[in-house]
Amino acid sequence: MIWLSNTLTFLLKKIKSLFLNLSIKNESLERLFFSEKKIFLSLGILISSCICGAIYPFLEFDSNLDFSTSEFIIKFIGLFSQNLFIISGLYFLGITLFASPIRAGLKNSKGEKPDSSNILTFKKHINFLAFIQIPVLIGMISVFPVIREQKTLSDIIIFISTIWLYILIIRSVFVLYGYNLQVKETLYLRYVKSFLIVIFTYIPSTMIFQLFIVSLIKGVVEIWI
Numbered sequence: 013m014i015w016l017s018n019t020l021t022f023l024l025k026k027i028k029s030l031f032l033n034l035s036i037k038n039e040s041l042e043r044l045f046f047s048e049k050k051i052f053l054s055l056g057i058l059i060s061s062c063i064c065g066a067i068y069p070f071l072e073f074d075s076n077l078d079f080s081t082s083e084f085i086i087k088f089i090g091l092f093s094q095n096l097f098i099i100s101g102l103y104f105l106g107i108t109l110f111a112s113p114i115r116a117g118l119k120n121s122k123g124e125k126p127d128s129s130n131i132l133t134f135k136k137h138i139n140f141l142a143f144i145q146i147p148v149l150i151g152m153i154s155v156f157p158v159i160r161e162q163k164t165l166s167d168i169i170i171f172i173s174t175i176w177l178y179i180l181i182i183r184s185v186f187v188l189y190g191y192n193l194q195v196k197e198t199l200y201l202r203y204v205k206s207f208l209i210v211i212f213t214y215i216p217s218t219m220i221f222q223l224f225i226v227s228l229i230k231g232v233v234e235i236w237i
Contacts, residue, residue: 041187044140046129051139057149058142062091064152071155073163094221095142101217102185103137110209112190132188140188144180147173181214182206 044050066087070079077083107116115132119125151173153159154166182203186192189209191202 041140041183042192044143045136045187048135048139050143051135054139054142057145058095059092061145061148062088062095064148065091068152068155071160073155073160073166090225093225094218095145097221097225098214098217099138099141100134102141102188102213103132103134105209105213106137106185106189107132110185110189110205112194114193115188115190130190130193132190137188140184141181144177144184147177147180150176178210182210185209 066084069075069087070077070084111132113120114126114130117126117131151170154169154173159169160166183206185206186203189206191197191206194202
């Protein structure tokens with residue numbers, strides 16, 4: 013049991029450091045905006061999070077589901093497609109409606125265009141929103157052999173991971189849409205705008221995809237398999 017205690021302590025320290033850097037410090041997120049070279053790392057995190065989400069129902073302690081390759085593939089394709097659908101939708105809405113003039117690449121009152129590095133591109137957008145799927149990976153701790161047997165502890169881990177994911181999504185919108193650059197507005201107002209965008213775009217998009225698209229994907233995959 014000593015190795016388990018040491019492992020959990022190590023994981024908690026790493027998670028705490030990651031949580032503080034991504035959830036509180038703007039500098040980390042701003043650096044991520046400019047780090048397009050990490051696109052493969054971000055896509056790896058996105059794919060891994062979809063794999064975790066697809067296999068999670070089979071690993072729950074009280075799950076009566078037997079592992080099925082076809083069900084796993086359906087869930088994985090559904091989650092991956094859902095993420096791409098939402099990321100694309102948020103990019104389109106951001107660049108056309110919600111992003112600041114700098115992020116949208118619009119000229120200022122003097123007729124000057126913003127620096128190209130500050131303009132929101134789809135590559136930057138997908139790099140950012142793929143990377144912040146980290147809480148999904150950490151949430152898989154809840155199905156570790158010993159932890160999953162403790163129902164309350166497992167539920168707490170899932171709850172914290174979910175809240176953390178939404179915090180990162182809100183903060184991502186804050187940076188991606190350039191609200192961190194709009195210093196003339198209060199910080200509170202800028203975060204409220206980010207929160208409302210997530211509430212009225214991200215969450216409905218997830219629900220719409222689950223209701224209409226997942227069943228279509230399931231039918232296609234079942235025919236293919």
